[in-house]
Amino acid sequence: xxxxxxxxxxxxxxxxxxxxxxxxxxxxxxxxxxxxxxxxxxxxxxxxxxxxxxxxxxxxxxxxxxxxxxxxxxxxxxxxxxxxxxxxxxxxxxxxxxxxxxxxxxxxxxxxxxxxxxxxxxxxxxxxxxxxxxxxxxxxxxxxxxxxxxxxxxxxxxxxxxxxxxxxxxxxxxxxxxxxxxxxxxxxxxxxxxxxxxxxxxxxxxxxxxxxxxxxxxxxxxxxxxxxxxxxxxxxxxxxxxxxxxxxxxxxxxxxxxxxxxxxxxxxxxxxxxxxxxxxxxxxxxxxxxxxxxxxxxxxxxxxxxxxxxxxxxxxxxxxxxxxxxxxxxxxxxxxxxxxxxxxxxxxxxxxxxxxxxxxxxxxx
Amino acid sequence: xxxxxxxxxxxxxxxxxxxxxxxxxxxxxxxxxxxxxxxxxxxxxxxxxxxxxxxxxxxxxxxxxxxxxxxxxxxxxxxxxxxxxxxxxxxxxxxxxxxxxxxxxxxxxxxxxxxxxxxxxxxxxxxxxxxxxxxxxxxxxxxxxxxxxxxxxxxxxxxxxxxxxxxxxxxxxxxxxxxxxxxxxxxxxxxxxxxxxxxxxxxxxxxxxxxxxxxxxxxxxxxxxxxxxxxxxxxxxxxxxxxxxxxxxx
Numbered sequence: 001x002x003x004x005x006x007x008x009x010x011x012x013x014x015x016x017x018x019x020x021x022x023x024x025x026x027x028x029x030x031x032x033x034x035x036x037x038x039x040x041x042x043x044x045x046x047x048x049x050x051x052x053x054x055x056x057x058x059x060x061x062x063x064x065x066x067x068x069x070x071x072x073x074x075x076x077x078x079x080x081x082x083x084x085x086x087x088x089x090x091x092x093x094x095x096x097x098x099x100x101x102x103x104x105x106x107x108x109x110x111x112x113x114x115x116x117x118x119x120x121x122x123x124x125x126x127x128x129x130x131x132x133x134x135x136x137x138x139x140x141x142x143x144x145x146x147x148x149x150x151x152x153x154x155x156x157x158x159x160x161x162x163x164x165x166x167x168x169x170x171x172x173x174x175x176x177x178x179x180x181x182x183x184x185x186x187x188x189x190x191x192x193x194x195x196x197x198x199x200x201x202x203x204x205x206x207x208x209x210x211x212x213x214x215x216x217x218x219x220x221x222x223x224x225x226x227x228x229x230x231x232x233x234x235x236x237x238x239x240x241x242x243x244x245x246x247x248x249x250x251x252x253x254x255x256x257x258x259x260x261x262x263x264x265x266x267x268x269x270x271x272x273x274x275x276x277x278x279x280x281x282x283x284x285x286x287x288x289x290x291x292x293x294x295x296x297x298x299x300x301x302x303x304x305x306x307x308x309x310x311x312x313x314x315x316x317x318x319x320x321x322x323x324x325x326x327x328x329x330x331x332x333x334x335x336x337x338x339x340x341x342x343x344x345x346x347x348x349x350x351x352x353x354x355x356x357x358x359x360x361x362x363x364x365x
Numbered sequence: 366x367x368x369x370x371x372x373x374x375x376x377x378x379x380x381x382x383x384x385x386x387x388x389x390x391x392x393x394x395x396x397x398x399x400x401x402x403x404x405x406x407x408x409x410x411x412x413x414x415x416x417x418x419x420x421x422x423x424x425x426x427x428x429x430x431x432x433x434x435x436x437x438x439x440x441x442x443x444x445x446x447x448x449x450x451x452x453x454x455x456x457x458x459x460x461x462x463x464x465x466x467x468x469x470x471x472x473x474x475x476x477x478x479x480x481x482x483x484x485x486x487x488x489x490x491x492x493x494x495x496x497x498x499x500x501x502x503x504x505x506x507x508x509x510x511x512x513x514x515x516x517x518x519x520x521x522x523x524x525x526x527x528x529x530x531x532x533x534x535x536x537x538x539x540x541x542x543x544x545x546x547x548x549x550x551x552x553x554x555x556x557x558x559x560x561x562x563x564x565x566x567x568x569x570x571x572x573x574x575x576x577x578x579x580x581x582x583x584x585x586x587x588x589x590x591x592x593x594x595x596x597x598x599x600x601x602x603x604x605x606x607x608x609x610x611x612x613x614x615x
Binding site for chain 2: 024210211212215216218219222223225226227228229230231232233234348
């Protein structure tokens with residue numbers, strides 16, 4: 001039988017056309033660099049401000065950048081809307097809790113954990129790495145089944161996965177504390193680990209986008225039939241993205257746990273799913289730049305609405321907006337942006353310092 | 366010599382027979398034609414040959430080995446390429462990236478894929494289009510890019526589904542020259558599915574005529590031109606739309 005015929009054209013024909021090594025990486029590197037500079041600039045201003053509440057608010061922004069970039073890796077490249085990724089964030093957060101809480105507290109609060117885990121206590125950065133690995137492996141296992149589905153069936157299946165994870169974490173009392181809060185997670189208040197995680201996630205997303213799997217997946221998103229006829233194994237390309245994005249979501253979950261010091265299953269359910277998906281949609285689902293800018297803009301808006309909900313004192317009177325307005329405002333903004341710019345604020349473009357190559361880069365990423 | 370064969374292939378959709386015991390061979394280096402009125406089952410046969418449609422009966426064989434149960438991407442990796450009616454390019458990607466997708470789909474590194482894609486664009490004569498976004502191309506250029514995408518990785522067979530649709534006679538002439546080069550210079554076995562019967566009669570070594578899912582005639586272009594059955598098949602359908610076909614058959 002004829003085997004796969006992938007023999008290249010004659011060497012003399014190829015040699016004149018051979019692109020310089022890493023030319024694609026060089027052509028597209030400005031996007032993650034500029035996004036990282038944006039993150040660093042925000043972090044620098046935050047440190048200079050010296051405000052602790054502002055520091056905490058910006059830490060929340062960087063955690064969301066990690067989460068939304070994680071979502072982008074799968075949703076943006078595959079075009080399959082996933083409602084289940086916050087399940088991997090939940091897994092990452094609890095893994096970080098299991099690995100970092102004081103063993104004495106663990107033995108009383110989570111007695112069902114295996115002995116080795118009860119006695120383990122790692123630094124936060126090691127726990128974050130292992131949490132990402134744990135969530136990535138979970139995504140690989142779930143993805144083996146889910147990635148065979150397409151369209152609305154895949155989206156509903158991811159939602160079912162989220163419900164399953166939430167149900168397990170809400171009921172496995174000896175291991176997760178069920179619906180009770182798991183406390184005692186070391187809180188990391190310095191901003192730099194969160195900056196590092198956001199930048200790492202941006203570079204992981206960029207690395208995937210310029211990889212073979214990333215190109216094949218975007219082709220399958222646009223024309224699945226033609227992609228299959230081009231030799232693309234679509235479920236496999238989706239599985240690669242699902243696994244990588246699951247790991248990034250797990251990393252985000254670990255950071256979230258270390259930023260607030262307490263986890264409950266409901267923290268990682270519909271509310272967080274809605275907010276992170278909104279940020280991705282508003283920024284632009286098909287763009288890494290859109291994912292990051294969507295988080296920054298919507299986080300700024302949410303923070304402003306929170307302050308307004310808390311009340312603003314003018315003279316002797318305090319004016320406050322009704323509670324819950326931020327969710328309503330987010331919904332309204334999402335609807336308006338989807339109506340006016342269905343591809344989001346950034347669309348499918350990427351920010352880059354080279355205007356001439358912007359169109360080409362959008363096709364590469 | 367190897368061969369891609371459909372052997373007694375039948376396909377039924379909810380009781381309706383789209384193909385009835387069709388047998389067809391494609392040989393490397395030769396151009397075969399598949400013609401027939403609208404609804405004859407031509408595209409269904411291409412779908413069967415490329416793994417997009419499972420036959421209800423019969424089998425597809427490559428060099429004597431069955432391709433049954435292979436998925437479309439696995440069929441492509443065995444060297445059987447195809448194009449689609451309407452091009453179906455990846456519209457948001459640059460032209461060169463469209464070709465590169467096939468390269469990476471076949472297991473090449475991005476670097477080798479982009480090198481072969483550039484060489485392929487050169488070979489077809491559309492290097493200048495490499496950086497254009499595929500969705501902005503005129504119709505005829507789309508067809509040539511689709512052919513270039515299918516030729517990546519040196520397939521042994523290429524199935525062209527109505528590549529000349531909507532082309533002027535001058536453009537169809539250029540396309541003919543390209544198809545000849547694909548068979549002669551690359552040694553590819555070509556199956557040409559086309560409504561432009563004049564183009565098929567002028568290009569192909571062997572022609573199969575389908576009507577209502579069954580083979581009603583096959584043979585050399587001269588034999589097909591002289592066939593009463595073929596003329597009757599076209600006259601029995603939409604006479605207005607098939608007038609050029611009848612002229613080609615005169």
